[in-house]
Amino acid sequence: MHKSLLTISSLEDIKKAHEVIKPYAHHTPVFSSSQLSKRLNAKVFFKCENLQKVGAFKFRGASNAILTLSDTEAKKGVATHSSGNHAQAVALAARIKGIPAYVVMPENAPKVKVDAVRDYGAEITFCASTLEARETTVNEVVAKTGATIIHPYNDPRIVAGQGTAAFEFLSTNPELDIILTPVGGGGLLSGTALAAKGLKPGIIVIGAEPEVADDAFRSFSQGTLLPNHNTSTIADGLRTSLGELPFSIIKDQVDEIVTVSEESIVSAMRFIWERMNIIIEPSSAVPVAALMEGKVDIAGKNVGIILSGGNIDLDHLPW
Amino acid sequence: MHKSLLTISSLEDIKKAHEVIKPYAHHTPVFSSSQLSKRLNAKVFFKCENLQKVGAFKFRGASNAILTLSDTEAKKGVATHSSGNHAQAVALAARIKGIPAYVVMPENAPKVKVDAVRDYGAEITFCASTLEARETTVNEVVAKTGATIIHPYNDPRIVAGQGTAAFEFLSTNPELDIILTPVGGGGLLSGTALAAKGLKPGIIVIGAEPEVADDAFRSFSQGTLLPNHNTSTIADGLRTSLGELPFSIIKDQVDEIVTVSEESIVSAMRFIWERMNIIIEPSSAVPVAALMEGKVDIAGKNVGIILSGGNIDLDHLPW
Numbered sequence: 046m047h048k049s050l051l052t053i054s055s056l057e058d059i060k061k062a063h064e065v066i067k068p069y070a071h072h073t074p075v076f077s078s079s080q081l082s083k084r085l086n087a088k089v090f091f092k093c094e095n096l097q098k099v100g101a102f103k104f105r106g107a108s109n110a111i112l113t114l115s116d117t118e119a120k121k122g123v124a125t126h127s128s129g130n131h132a133q134a135v136a137l138a139a140r141i142k143g144i145p146a147y148v149v150m151p152e153n154a155p156k157v158k159v160d161a162v163r164d165y166g167a168e169i170t171f172c173a174s175t176l177e178a179r180e181t182t183v184n185e186v187v188a189k190t191g192a193t194i195i196h197p198y199n200d201p202r203i204v205a206g207q208g209t210a211a212f213e214f215l216s217t218n219p220e221l222d223i224i225l226t227p228v229g230g231g232g233l234l235s236g237t238a239l240a241a242k243g244l245k246p247g248i249i250v251i252g253a254e255p256e257v258a259d260d261a262f263r264s265f266s267q268g269t270l271l272p273n274h275n276t277s278t279i280a281d282g283l284r285t286s287l288g289e290l291p292f293s294i295i296k297d298q299v300d301e302i303v304t305v306s307e308e309s310i311v312s313a314m315r316f317i318w319e320r321m322n323i324i325i326e327p328s329s330a331v332p333v334a335a336l337m338e339g340k341v342d343i344a345g346k347n348v349g350i351i352l353s354g355g356n357i358d359l360d361h362l363p364w
Numbered sequence: 365m366h367k368s369l370l371t372i373s374s375l376e377d378i379k380k381a382h383e384v385i386k387p388y389a390h391h392t393p394v395f396s397s398s399q400l401s402k403r404l405n406a407k408v409f410f411k412c413e414n415l416q417k418v419g420a421f422k423f424r425g426a427s428n429a430i431l432t433l434s435d436t437e438a439k440k441g442v443a444t445h446s447s448g449n450h451a452q453a454v455a456l457a458a459r460i461k462g463i464p465a466y467v468v469m470p471e472n473a474p475k476v477k478v479d480a481v482r483d484y485g486a487e488i489t490f491c492a493s494t495l496e497a498r499e500t501t502v503n504e505v506v507a508k509t510g511a512t513i514i515h516p517y518n519d520p521r522i523v524a525g526q527g528t529a530a531f532e533f534l535s536t537n538p539e540l541d542i543i544l545t546p547v548g549g550g551g552l553l554s555g556t557a558l559a560a561k562g563l564k565p566g567i568i569v570i571g572a573e574p575e576v577a578d579d580a581f582r583s584f585s586q587g588t589l590l591p592n593h594n595t596s597t598i599a600d601g602l603r604t605s606l607g608e609l610p611f612s613i614i615k616d617q618v619d620e621i622v623t624v625s626e627e628s629i630v631s632a633m634r635f636i637w638e639r640m641n642i643i644i645e646p647s648s649a650v651p652v653a654a655l656m657e658g659k660v661d662i663a664g665k666n667v668g669i670i671l672s673g674g675n676i677d678l679d680h681l682p683w
Contacts (some may be wrong), residue, residue: 074393076415080483095641096395157638164399269474273424315678319476322414324641359634359683 055294056243058205059212059236063107066209069108069141073097073210075217078320079122085336087343089318089342092214095355096324099133099161101282102210102233102353103197107134109206110195111142119144121191122140123255126172126179128154129282130354131197136165147192149183155358198232208236210351215244221343221349225332228252228261228302229283233353238298249300251341253332255280256304261287265295265302279307279363282328282354303341309334311363317352327363374613375562377524378531378555385528388460392529393414394536397639404655406662407527409540410636414644414674418480420601421552422516422531426453426524429514430461433639433667438463440510445498446492447473448601450516455484464668466503466511467661474677476500517551518607527555529670532545534563540668543572543659547571547580547650548602549619550610553670568619570660572651574598575623576649584621596681600624601647601673620658628653630682636671643674646682 062111067084073093082089094102113124122145127137134149139146144168151174162169172182184209187194196203210233211224224241228234234252241248254261255278270292276284276314287295314330316337329352335341336348392412401408413421430442441464444454451467458465465486469664470493473607482488492502506513515522515660529552530543543560547553551572560567573580574597582590587613606614624632633649635656636642646669654660 100641241455267623318643318678322643324421324637326642359637362678364678 055205055239056259058201059208059243061241062105062202062205063209063212066206068242069098069112070105070209071097072213072307075214076321076323079319080215081315081316085343086197087122087345088347089249089336090218090347090349091321092210092349092351093323094210094288095323095336095352096330099130099137100354101134101279101357102207102351103130103132103134104137104204106203106232107131107195108141110136110200110202111135113202114142116191118193119130121193122184123195123198124182124186124190124192125149125195127197128158130159130356132162132167134166134168135195135197136162145190145192147190149179149185149186151179155331157358175348182329198230199290201290203232204236204239204291204294206236207232208240211237211240212244212350214349217345218349219245220347221245221248222346223249223251223313223343224349224351225251225253225330225335225341226351227283227353228254228287229296229328230259230273230285231287234299235291235294237351238294242298250298251335252299253335254302254304255283255310256271256306258284259304262302262304263296264292268296278317279310280327280331282326283331303335305331305334305338305340309338313337314364324357325352326357329353329355374520374524374527374558378527378559378562379450381424382431382522382528382531382667384431385427385525386539388417388431389424389528390416392530394533394569395640395642399639403587404662406660406664407666408655409537409666409668410640411529411668412642413529414642414648414671418449418456419673419675420449420453421526421670422449423553424454424528425522425525425531425551426450426633427460428528429455429456429521430454431470431483432521433461433512437512440512441466442484442514443502444468444514445502445510445511445517446516447477449501449675451477451481451486452484453516455481457484459485463512464509466509468498469500469507476677517549518609520609522551523610524612525555526551527559530556531563533668533670537664537666537668538564540564540567541665541671542568542570542662543668543672544570544572544654544660545683546599546647546650546672547573547606547614548647549604550580550606550614552670553618554613556670557613562616569617570636570654571614571618571621573621573623574602574650575625577603578623580614581621581623583611583612584618587615599646599650600631601645603648604669622654624650624657624659625652628657629669632656634683643670643676645673645676648672648674
């Protein structure tokens with residue numbers, strides 16, 4: 046009962062989220078590579094969230110959460126702690142809504158990321174680079190401003206927003222038999238599962254994760270949330286552990302979690318850069334690597350991958 | 365009389381070319397960057413030929429030339445000498461047509477380019493890296509096989525094919541006031557001018573070229589074809605000198621040729637990589653650099669740039 050209720054209500058939430066964000070988010074293009082499809086003996090399609098606003102799917106969730114705030118909440122602004130794509134997404138969505146964004150970033154955050162968040166008009170507070178310092182600092186900011194915290198994945202408005210990528214993907218490519226996304230905190234994978242299974246119950250939904258940060262794989266296998274011990278993957282977007290809310294959806298709705306080596310992440314990333322002339326960040330390459338490693342049975346199938354983002358430091362490429 | 369005849373006949377040729385290549389070429393997407401538009405106080409649109417088959421607009425011309433060969437010509441195959449995007453374009457178009465492609469490449473051509481041409485099924489003949497050796501060798505190949513030489517730009521079928529990019533661009537973005545392309549041999553610029561002026565006579569068409577290889581700028585200014593003396597630009601696609609046929613169109617139809625520094629080419633290229641998450645080769649960045657250098661008066665205008673290609677060696681990036 047819990048399962049079906051969640052499914053039904055959330056597909057509706059995703060449709061509503063899509064209406065909310067449509068005027069602001071890109072309807073990202075879907076590309077294919079005939080070389081890759083030939084090599085894998087399948088038809089492979091890519092939903093290019095690396096070409097989304099702020100260069101990542103994160104804009105979908107953040108804009109849904111922020112654009113649907115009540116007027117009372119909105120006027121006090123929003124807050125988050127992040128050094129990644131979520132920070133930029135919150136900053137841009139807040140600017141669109143015309144409200145303040147308070148972003149807590151570690152002192153050692155890359156300058157390019159700090160500049161991007163500042164360019165979107167957010168007010169930045171720096172803190173030590175521990176999770177504890179970040180949480181303390183964001184709580185201080187909230188105490189002072191009354192801002193609403195926008196969590197990167199433990200929030201149904203965020204999950205619904207992230208699900209709009211798969212919603213669009215299946216609208217343009219209803220032939221998909223299998224859909225894969227990377228899994229970090231789980232917002233994208235859980236939103237994708239709700240959208241995809243809601244629209245096409247027979248579709249297979251698979252999450253892909255680095256072997257060295259395999260908390261989603263272990264949590265899924267054992268049916269209970271287990272954190273990451275090691276976060277030394279090149280896929281910086283996937284270093285975070287699976288969140289409670291996404292996990293409650295993933296354990297019911299996702300068919301499989303597969304893991305890949307660091308070497309295949311780099312070579313899959315390079316393949317996409319060279320053959321498709323688009324820039325993806327290492328996290329986006331994780332499901333591509335899963336196909337290249339033969340971790341999923343895709344022969345003769347129509348396979349969709351959500352390329353999650355394209356933000357990477359061009360001065361530190363892994364080759 | 366010559367001028368208008370050429371214009372009219374060639375817009376028709378471009379429409380026909382578009383019908384010929386449509387089933388095989390990508391209708392490439394048009395992207396914009398709100399950051400760049402804001403910075404330049406104009407609306408800037410990019411026609412992404414870096415996302416075309418073989419990663420460059422060259423596929424349009426080569427496939428138009430090859431798909432319209434007579435049966436007698438076709439069965440003997442096609443030949444070209446090139447170490448660049450044209451070689452891959454000829455190889456792929458010949459494979460689609462089901463005929464042999466003979467490609468003469470210099471012995472020192474990068475392995476990645478040789479592999480790409482071979483992957484498309486072409487027969488490669490290596491020669492010394494001088495223009496003389498290339499021409500002698502391609503003539504030997506033709507003497508032996510009876511193949512038709514497909515020139516990269518001195519061919520009306522090629523010019524018509526390259527013009528299909530601007531034809532599509534103005535179909536999706538009829539609001540364009542100005543359109544810019546890079547200029548090397550001149551196939552893309554001349555085809556663009558014919559398409560754009562044919563569809564929208566008031567549109568401004570501008571070619572952009574590296575300062576250090578400014579033969580098109582000098583030829584255009586002086587009204588007579590003048591070759592490049594220096595070809596040391598990073599924009600490897602633009603090292604070739606303007607061809608006779610393209611120049612005969614460009615001198616009548618193009619409004620202006622502007623030049624840019626090597627430094628601005630690199631910084632414009634990096635801007636597009638970082639902000640738009642797409643890979644462009646240095647030649648594509650040349651018109652972007654022209655806007656960033658303020659070489660064109662675009663305030664308040666709708667400006668279209670054809671991003672010509674995205675083939676670059678990821679092991680030798682200019683930063």
